[in-house]
Amino acid sequence: MKFVALVGSIRKESYNKKLAKYIKIRYQEKAEIDILPIENLPLFNQDEEENPPAVVEDFKQKVADSDGLIFVTPEYNHSVPGVLKNAIDWCSRVDKVMVKKPAMIAGGSIGVLGTARAQMHLRQILNSPGVSALTLPGNEVFIGGIQNKMDDDGILSDESTIEFIDNVMNNFIDWVDKTKRL
Ligand code: FNR
Numbered sequence: 001m002k003f004v005a006l007v008g009s010i011r012k013e014s015y016n017k018k019l020a021k022y023i024k025i026r027y028q029e030k031a032e033i034d035i036l037p038i039e040n041l042p043l044f045n046q047d048e049e050e051n052p053p054a055v056v057e058d059f060k061q062k063v064a065d066s067d068g069l070i071f072v073t074p075e076y077n078h079s080v081p082g083v084l085k086n087a088i089d090w091c092s093r094v095d096k097v098m099v100k101k102p103a104m105i106a107g108g109s110i111g112v113l114g115t116a117r118a119q120m121h122l123r124q125i126l127n128s129p130g131v132s133a134l135t136l137p138g139n140e141v142f143i144g145g146i147q148n149k150m151d152d153d154g155i156l157s158d159e160s161t162i163e164f165i166d167n168v169m170n171n172f173i174d175w176v177d178k179t180k181r182l
Pocket of ligand 1: 009010011013014015016017073074075076077078079108109110111112113114115
């Protein structure tokens, strides 16, 4: 299986970036996970949606070629960071490359809520007509206090968090199989 991961933080030392890398390495036997850069995508402009810049075309092609989407995102002001929304907006127009793609969501924050509000918004966005991704039901990965559960190299140290993510990843892989029959 080949997944793409989109990370909602573009800062160098991002916990969510580190979490995406951790997931990529931990589950490498089960899936190839390509963490796609989104910071180089220009701001979405409807005037350009029919003929977008090459960087957008390349990004959309990678999404289209994948078997599923893994979103790993912080919460900004109780919602989804603009850089991630921008990437999704490009994918939602003309060739709608996220339609029927299975998707899972994870996120970590310094506060206790572990990006719960951002993830609620993200689920709504992924369910919009132009996006129509098939979000994994019944599974949510909220990592509150992530600074205490991950070391500087991005290795999760909290056993219960690791067990939880293992379980969700297995459910996601089953979900990807199931959605092929939809
Ligand atoms: C935040 N942060 C934050 N945290 C939270 O739990 N709820 C929120 O609404 C916000 N809002 C918010 C807005 C902006 C603009 C910033 C920069 C930060 C804090 C956030 O959880 C923290 O900075 C994380 O470390 C960001 O994730 P990365 O960059 O480490 O992946």
